[in-house]
Amino acid sequence: MPAVELTQGPIDAAALLAAIGSSAAGANLLFTGTTRESTGATVTNWLDYEAYEPLASSELERLRAEAIARFGLAGCGIIHRLGRVAVGETSVAVAVSAAHRREALAAAEWLLDELKRQVPIWKREAGPTGLNWVHPETASRPGGEDCR
Amino acid sequence: MSTPPDGQMKAPTNGSAVVQVQLFAGMAAEVGQRRLTLKPATATVAGVRSALTATVPGIGPLLVRSAVAVDGKYAGDETPVGPDSEIAIIPPVSGG
Numbered sequence: 001m002p003a004v005e006l007t008q009g010p011i012d013a014a015a016l017l018a019a020i021g022s023s024a025a026g027a028n029l030l031f032t033g034t035t036r037e038s039t040g041a042t043v044t045n046w047l048d049y050e051a052y053e054p055l056a057s058s059e060l061e062r063l064r065a066e067a068i069a070r071f072g073l074a075g076c077g078i079i080h081r082l083g084r085v086a087v088g089e090t091s092v093a094v095a096v097s098a099a100h101r102r103e104a105l106a107a108a109e110w111l112l113d114e115l116k117r118q119v120p121i122w123k124r125e126a127g128p129t130g131l132n133w134v135h136p137e138t139a140s141r142p143g144g145e146d147c148r
Numbered sequence: 149m150s151t152p153p154d155g156q157m158k159a160p161t162n163g164s165a166v167v168q169v170q171l172f173a174g175m176a177a178e179v180g181q182r183r184l185t186l187k188p189a190t191a192t193v194a195g196v197r198s199a200l201t202a203t204v205p206g207i208g209p210l211l212v213r214s215a216v217a218v219d220g221k222y223a224g225d226e227t228p229v230g231p232d233s234e235i236a237i238i239p240p241v242s243g244g
Contacts, residue, residue: 033244052172052236054220080243092244112244121243122173133174134242142241143215143222
């Protein structure tokens, strides 16, 4: 299983967690992000994801390498699904292993924050009002301040 | 302009380059196309931004919040572009 993957099919999160296991690790953490059926009063029927795949893959690789260096991880894997993701299904899985839990927990949170800031993947929400691409108003430009 | 050792003249860096840009998500939906051909006045990312704004009125508010990638890397406004460049407009992302 590749350490970083974009996939059109369902994500096997348990397999990802198993793949990053290490005898150096005492803490193993799996995060899955799933399609939520409502956000406030807004109902979601499903999400469609698309990516600029060459850059999304290289950005995920970069974040993985940085997380391993920054938090001293023993293992790290990230999978993001593309295409249609039904309510309850997994759109993203992040697995990390580290010697101790604090590094693992901090690394997972950092990875998800950076993924949502930097990686060129977009979601389109399907609901009663139609199909709406999500481009957060408050987001900084992906690629960092030097691109302004 | 100096002549390189192989005798070939360098391509002009402004004025006439035709470039292809890729669009995604809400920007592709707004434009109604995933690819556009542009002829920026200046062969840089800044020139691409200007040409895109001129070609697609109304794209400005989303474009100013978008990054530009050239040949698979996020690129600043001064980055040069040409006919062979892979240029992608990256609107605010929403993965996860």
